[in-house]
Each structure stands twice: as structure tokens, then as C-alpha cells.
Amino acid sequence: MVRIGVPLKKFTHWNLEFRRRIQTQKALERKIPLSPSELQYFERLRAEKHRAVERSGEESERKETEKTSGLQVEQIPVEREDREGALPSLPLSIPRYYLDLVGQDPADPLRLQCIPREEEWETEPLSMEDPLADQRYSPVPRLVHRYRDRALILMTDQCAMSCRFCFRRHFTGKGQGIIRQSELDHIISYLKEHPEVKELLLSGGDPLTLSDEKFFAIVDTLRFGRPGIVLRVSSRLPVVLPSRITRRFAFQMRIRQPFWFVLHVNHPKELTPKADVALKRLADAGVPLLSQTVLLKGVNDSVDALEELFRSLTARRVKPYYLFQLDLARGTAHFRVPLEKGITLMRELKNRLSALALPTYALDLPGGGGKVPLVDAPDMTEGEGDWIFRTPDGQEYRYPKE
Ligand code: SF4
Numbered sequence: 001m002v003r004i005g006v007p008l009k010k011f012t013h014w015n016l017e018f019r020r021r022i023q024t025q026k027a028l029e030r031k032i033p034l035s036p037s038e039l040q041y042f043e044r045l046r047a048e049k050h051r052a053v054e055r056s057g058e059e060s061e062r063k064e065t066e067k068t069s070g071l072q073v074e075q076i077p078v079e080r081e082d083r084e085g086a087l088p089s090l091p092l093s094i095p096r097y098y099l100d101l102v103g104q105d106p107a108d109p110l111r112l113q114c115i116p117r118e119e120e121w122e123t124e125p126l127s128m129e130d131p132l133a134d135q136r137y138s139p140v141p142r143l144v145h146r147y148r149d150r151a152l153i154l155m156t157d158q159c160a161m162s163c164r165f166c167f168r169r170h171f172t173g174k175g176q177g178i179i180r181q182s183e184l185d186h187i188i189s190y191l192k193e194h195p196e197v198k199e200l201l202l203s204g205g206d207p208l209t210l211s212d213e214k215f216f217a218i219v220d221t222l223r224f225g226r227p228g229i230v231l232r233v234s235s236r237l238p239v240v241l242p243s244r245i246t247r248r249f250a251f252q253m254r255i256r257q258p259f260w261f262v263l264h265v266n267h268p269k270e271l272t273p274k275a276d277v278a279l280k281r282l283a284d285a286g287v288p289l290l291s292q293t294v295l296l297k298g299v300n301d302s303v304d305a306l307e308e309l310f311r312s313l314t315a316r317r318v319k320p321y322y323l324f325q326l327d328l329a330r331g332t333a334h335f336r337v338p339l340e341k342g343i344t345l346m347r348e349l350k351n352r353l354s355a356l357a358l359p360t361y362a363l364d365l366p367g368g369g370g371k372v373p374l375v376d377a378p379d380m381t382e383g384e385g386d387w388i389f390r391t392p393d394g395q396e397y398r399y400p401k402e
Contacts, residue, residue: 014243018160018209021241022094028115031099035106040118045089089120089331091173093162095241101269109267109299112335116164119334126366126400130170131327133368140186142179146370150199153187155179155207155218161240165296165335167327167364172205184218188225199230201262208237208244216252223256232260234292238278239263239270245278250285263291263318267300268308276316283317290321293359294335295345301337303348310349310357320359325374328366328399338402339363339374339387346375365389365397 022028025042034042094114102111130136134154137146144152157176159166166172191197200222207215219231237244253259261282265271283289291313293300300306310320323346326336337345346361361374369391372380379390386398 014241014246015211017095017097017241017243020096021160022096022099023092025092028092028094028099031096032102032104032115034115035117037106037117037119038115041116041120044118044121048089090116090162090164090166090169092116093159093173095160097242097274098161098240101272107298109305110269112298113163113165113266113296114161117334120164120331122333123330124333126398127328127330127333128366129330131167131329131366132364134168134171136368140183140190142183143187143190145190145194145197146368148196150201151191151194151197152201152203153179153222154204155202155215156205156210158204158209159206160209160237160244163236165294165326165329165332167329167332168205169329169331178210178214179218184221188222191222191226191229197226197229199232200226202231202233206235206237207233208235212246212249212252216256219256219259230258230260231256232262234262234264236264238282239265239272239275242272242274242278245281247281250281250287253282253287254285257286258288260288260290262321263289263313264293265291265309265313266293266296267305268312271309271312271316279316279318289316289318291318291359292322292324293320294324294326295337295342295361296326296335297337299335301341301345303345303352306345306349307352310353310359314357320357323359323361325361325363325399327364336400336402339399340401343374350375363389363399365391366399367397369395369397 022031025034028034098110098114102108102114105111132146134144137144139145142154144154146152154171156178157171157174158178159172162173191200202219210218222231223229253261263279279289293306293309295301300309306323313320325339325342326332342361349358362371363374364371369389372389372391374380377389381388381390382401383398386400389397389399391397
């Protein structure tokens with residue numbers, strides 16, 4: 001029971017903060033005035049939702065016709081565009097903590113990452129629903145096995161923050177929820193049959209949106225099923241909801257080593273004093289820390305911003321691990337930095353930073369070709385409108401120049 005006179009702040013808990021995250025335009029507008037482009041995004045969303053409702057009404061009507069006329073639904077012609085017109089959009093989700101860091105300027109680097117803009121509705125021929133072909137490399141539900149010695153588990157589709165550039169938007173926030181026991185059982189059977197898998201990446205969604213109890217119960221089930229497997233958890237929470245990293249959580253990580261923590265961080269402004277506390281808790285508990293960053297237009301596509309980010313991470317005992325070229329997910333092209341510019345930035349960073357502070361600049365080849373380093377990439381040639389990569393097995397993959 002909340003006693004009168006005790007400040008509400010005293011009762012704040014990460015889970016409460018998670019539940020109170022901003023999820024509607026109305027709640028967002030109460031905190032920050034929206035720019036024309038941001039408003040336009042919501043306008044279009046409403047129009048698309050309206051169309052979806054109309055389509056579902058037509059669908060029911062069609063089924064009714066089928067019942068009364070004896071015709072099969074498939075035999076009644078439907079415009080393809082009507083079925084696929086609406087783009088898959090990422091739900092709005094911003095922790096209040098993160099929104100408080102966002103500036104009034106529509107070009108603020110944190111704002112660009114969390115508030116959608118009208119460009120999200122733009123399509124381009126090269127964009128894909130599932131750019132890394134997760135579904136093709138999924139031998140059992142919720143498991144992606146792309147590389148011989150490592151696999152990835154989609155623990156939940158929930159995130160504290162919906163990053164507007166997310167490449168896994170075909171899964172993120174789409175209502176599949178937390179992994180089920182039956183799915184976990186199938187994954188463990190698969191891992192037992194595949195002893196070549198030595199590392200398991202826990203991903204999603206953001207796995208740390210699960211409670212400690214659920215998260216570590218899953219971790220322990222995996223460890224019990226495949227003793228000795230090296231675990232890695234990938235999360236954005238230390239910088240978007242730092243209160244999630246409690247002392248208890250850090251301790252539970254500590255007693256389950258080898259267990260690596262990969263922090264997703266994109267801008268030095270995300271490394272606030274609260275984020276520092278979260279990272280310190282993990283580092284002090286002896287949890288090895290790595291970072292991954294996505295190169296994003298308008299957010300971090302300058303040598304100075306990247307240098308500051310990687311130096312700050314190193315000072316916080318986080319080894320910068322990967323700088324990723326943006327994947328070709330639908331609705332994210334406005335974040336894309338031309339590959340040539342990325343290579344130039346990286347070469348400049350190489351002159352400024354030690355090997356300790358320098359991540360590997362890499363691209364996940366569109367369509368499931370795997371990761372390739374981009375600086376001094378062994379087989380990369382310039383085509384007319386794109387870059388062409390050849391993998392050792394002779395496959396060709398293309399990435400746009402712009
Ligand atoms: S936290 Fe990761 S999975 Fe979630 S929206 Fe951001 S990039 Fe996508």
C-alpha cells in the first residue's frame with residue numbers, strides 16, 4: 001500500500017518505468033511538440049489503419065459471400081495492392097527516461113532514433129521485409145542458425161524502445177510475445193543434435209524486457225540442456241532504460257559466466273550518468289562487455305561523434321565490437337549512410353583510435369549472405385548502381401551505392 005507522504009519516486013522500479021513507456025501519439029504530444037514530418041507519419045498511420053479495417057470488413061463480406069454462394073474465397077478476385085498496401089509499421093515505444101534526453105530540435109540525434117517520421121512510409125525496390133533472411137535460417141521456431149558455430153534465439157518480440165531503424169521489424173512488437181516452453185524444448189533438442197554450435201546469442205526484441213525470473217529461468221534451461229555453451233545477450237536497455245540493470249541482475253549474470261553482454265548504443269549522448277551506473281554494475285560484477293552500433297544518417301555519421309562514442313565506451317570498460325552498416329529493412333532508407341562514406345569515416349577513425357577503441361565496420365549481406373568486414377573487404381567491386389560482394393561459396397550479393 002502506498003503511504004501518504006512518501007514520494008512516488010521511492011516506489012519507482014524498472015518494470016513500472018517499462019510499463020509507463022510512451023506508446024501513443026497523444027502521450028508523446030503531451031511531452032514534446034511534433035514536427036510536420038513526425039505528424040505526417042501519424043496521419044499516414046491512421047489512414048493505413050483505416051484501410052486495414054476496411055479490408056478486414058471486405059474480407060468478412062467475402063467469406064459471407066462464399067458461404068451463401070458456394071464460391072471459394074480464393075476464386076473471388078481481390079486487388080493484390082489492397083491486400084499488401086499497408087506497410088508493416090513498428091509500434092511506437094519510448095521510455096520516458098529516454099524521451100527526457102531528446103532535444104526540441106527535430107534533427108536531434110536521439111529524437112531521430114525514437115520518434116517516427118513520414119519517410120518511414122517510403123518504399124524502395126531494394127528494401128526487404130526480412131533483410132537478414134532470419135526466416136530462411138530458422139530450423140525451429142525462434143532459433144536462427146546462420147553460422148556453423150553459433151545460433152541466435154528470439155526470446156521475446158518486446159522492446160523498451162522501438163528504434164525507428166530496426167531491421168527486425170518483421171518480428172519486433174508483432175505480438176508473438178515471450179518464447180514458450182514447447183519452443184524452448186525444440187531448441188534444446190536441436191542444440192543437442194548440433195554440437196558444432198558453441199555460442200548462443202540471446203536476442204529479440206530485447207531479452208532484458210523479461211523479468212529476472214523469466215530471463216534466468218530460460219538461461220538456466222539452455223545451460224542445463226547444453227552445458228558449456230557460451231552465452232551472449234544483446235540489449236539496448238542499459239542506455240534506454242538503465243534502471244533495468246539492478247545489482248541483483250548483475251549478480252545473476254556474474255554467477256552464470258561465461259556470459260557476455262553486448263550493448264547496443266549509437267550516440268555519446270546515450271551514455272548518461274544513469275547509463276554509467278548500469279554499465280559499472282555489470283563491469284564490477286565481472287561481466288565482459290562489448291558494444292554494437294548502427295551507422296545512422298543524421299545520428300552518428302561523423303568522425304567526431306563516432307570517436308567520442310568509442311572513446312567513452314572504452315573508458316567505461318566496454319569494448320567497441322561492431323559498427324554496422326544499415327540493413328535494407330523496409331521503411332529505414334532515410335537512415336542509410338552511403339557505404340563509401342562509411343568506409344571513409346572508418347579509415348579516419350583508424351588514424352585517431354587505438355585498436356582497443358576501434359570496432360569492426362561490417363555489413364550483413366542483404367538476403368542472408370552473412371557478415372563481411374567493409375574496410376579492406378576481400379571481394380567487393382563497384383557495379384553501376386550498387387556494390388557487389390562475392391562470398392567464398394561463389395554467391396553474389398548487392399548493396400545500393402546511395
Ligand atoms: S532494441 Fe533492437 S530489436 Fe528492439 S527495436 Fe531497437 S534495434 Fe530493434
